Amino acid sequence: MQIFCNGQLREINEQCTLALLLSELDLPADSVVAEINKKIIDRDQYTAMRLHEGDQVELIRFVGGG
Numbered sequence: 001m002q003i004f005c006n007g008q009l010r011e012i013n014e015q016c017t018l019a020l021l022l023s024e025l026d027l028p029a030d031s032v033v034a035e036i037n038k039k040i041i042d043r044d045q046y047t048a049m050r051l052h053e054g055d056q057v058e059l060i061r062f063v064g065g066g
Contacts (some may be wrong), residue, residue: 022059031063
């Protein structure tokens with residue numbers, strides 16, 4: 001199935017959750033804010049949040065520095 005992740009088409013497994021997508025992208029869940037179809041998802045829902053065909057996923061990563 002296909003989703004859009006940060007504006008790019010991406011092929012994923014039909015059973016894919018938001019947590020699995022983050023793992024595949026090597027992004028730690030505690031450093032990412034996720035939005036699906038313009039709705040911000042609470043971190044405690046990442047494991048249960050299944051992705052669907054055509055979903056628009058935006059991942060915003062916090063980067064520290066100084």
